Amino acid sequence: MALLTLENISVAYDQQYILKDFNLSVEKGNLISLLGPSGCGKTTTLRLIAGFLEAKSGKFALNGKDYTRIPVSKRNFGFVFQSYALFPHLSIYDNVAFGLRLRKVSGAELDRRVRSILETVSLSGFEKRYPKELSGGQRQRVAIARALVIEPELLLFDEPLSNLDANLRINMRVEIRRIQQELGITTVYVSHDQEECFSISDQVAIMNKGIIEQLGAPATIFKYPKTEFVARFIGFTNFISFDTRYDEKEVIALKVKDHMFTVTKHASKGEQVGMQGAIRPDDVILGMPGDIEEGPNVVTGRVKVSTFLGRSYQYVVQTILGDITVNKEMELPYPSGQEVRLHFPSEKLVLVE
Numbered sequence: 001m002a003l004l005t006l007e008n009i010s011v012a013y014d015q016q017y018i019l020k021d022f023n024l025s026v027e028k029g030n031l032i033s034l035l036g037p038s039g040c041g042k043t044t045t046l047r048l049i050a051g052f053l054e055a056k057s058g059k060f061a062l063n064g065k066d067y068t069r070i071p072v073s074k075r076n077f078g079f080v081f082q083s084y085a086l087f088p089h090l091s092i093y094d095n096v097a098f099g100l101r102l103r104k105v106s107g108a109e110l111d112r113r114v115r116s117i118l119e120t121v122s123l124s125g126f127e128k129r130y131p132k133e134l135s136g137g138q139r140q141r142v143a144i145a146r147a148l149v150i151e152p153e154l155l156l157f158d159e160p161l162s163n164l165d166a167n168l169r170i171n172m173r174v175e176i177r178r179i180q181q182e183l184g185i186t187t188v189y190v191s192h193d194q195e196e197c198f199s200i201s202d203q204v205a206i207m208n209k210g211i212i213e214q215l216g217a218p219a220t221i222f223k224y225p226k227t228e229f230v231a232r233f234i235g236f237t238n239f240i241s242f243d244t245r246y247d248e249k250e251v252i253a254l255k256v257k258d259h260m261f262t263v264t265k266h267a268s269k270g271e272q273v274g275m276q277g278a279i280r281p282d283d284v285i286l287g288m289p290g291d292i293e294e295g296p297n298v299v300t301g302r303v304k305v306s307t308f309l310g311r312s313y314q315y316v317v318q319t320i321l322g323d324i325t326v327n328k329e330m331e332l333p334y335p336s337g338q339e340v341r342l343h344f345p346s347e348k349l350v351l352v353e
């Protein structure tokens with residue numbers, strides 16, 4: 001059952017629509033990430049759900065209840081926003097207790113809940129400290145505890161880890177996922193960081209200019225982007241525009257400039273409607289003309305540029321299909337001008353719109 005639904009939501013600032021007929025549905029207990037370029041409407045969507053912003057039209061429902069006109073104070077939601085700082089003059093205990101006191105929880109019940117949630121975020125023993133006496137990651141955990149202690153119906157995160165250093169970000173995202181799953185709280189998570197979104201989500205929504213271009217499980221989106229926008233956003237750098245297409249039983253046969261290609265059909269992963277082939281630099285196979293035979297899905301070209309990536313070299317290869325970017329692990333790089341052959345495996349090529 002979908003717990004959270006946004007139906008045909010429109011939001012505008014000064015007559016300019018940021019979200020238009022926006023639809024989203026999230027299953028109970030799931031964590032969904034909104035991922036997309038700056039300005040695409042991620043924070044706007046969260047602010048709307050939180051109740052900080054009113055929709056021009058459309059409906060927001062939670063557990064079958066219409067929330068569209070319910071004020072923020074009546075929504076029992078937890079937020080962790082990048083800029084949602086802790087109260088500096090309150091101890092960790094009082095920071096966490098704040099939302100409970102607002103909700104008239106007191107005495108032994110308040111104490112039990114504050115201590116229990118601090119234990120959940122591994123901060124037992126820090127009750128008497130003040131925010132300035134904690135590390136960035138510890139502070140972020142207090143912010144998460146503060147959001148969780150009210151036992152929210154919904155948890156909203158907006159770039160909660162962007163102020164932390166890389167290692168801490170990874171630890172914290174594991175922690176967020178652990179707590180979210182343990183408590184089974186439906187969560188909407190916004191981040192710029194693709195890896196972060198993909199690693200912690202049940203579902204990822206890729207947004208572009210106020211609409212969701214694709215919604216799906218992380219592994220599905222990662223392998224089978226449906227549109228060029230999604231493909232580019234998740235690291236497919238190579239695109240081939242085909243001239244003709246012929247669908248066979250298990251493969252799709254395509255042609256461009258007398259070059260034949262086949263693309264494996266992924267019946268359960270969408271019909272691959274487009275005429276553009278997309279492939280990641282890691283999935284193109286690069287070799288000398290003697291290593292790769294001419295034939296379908298193979299193109300000859302010349303190395304234009306090579307860059308050292310650490311584990312591998314990245315090449316830009318000039319071909320009749322345009323420049324193709326490809327990564328290859330090797331000891332010594334091919335020199336510029338070297339004639340090479342590229343193989344685009346059928347099962348790694350996807351067709352996008």
Ligand SMILES: Nc1ncnc2c1ncn2[C@@H]1O[C@H](COP(=O)(O)OP(=O)(O)OP(=O)(O)O)[C@@H](O)[C@H]1O
Nearest residue numbers: 013014018036037038039040041042043044045192
């Ligand atoms: N209060 C406001 N008044 C007018 N325009 C706004 C306001 N807040 C946001 N916008 C505009 O709405 C659009 C979407 O903004 P939003 O904050 O939702 O983007 P975002 O996807 O969260 O981006 P980022 O990744 O940079 O945080 C942007 O074009 C932004 O300039």
Ligand SMILES: [Mg+2]
Nearest residue numbers: 042043044158
């Ligand atoms: Mg934002």
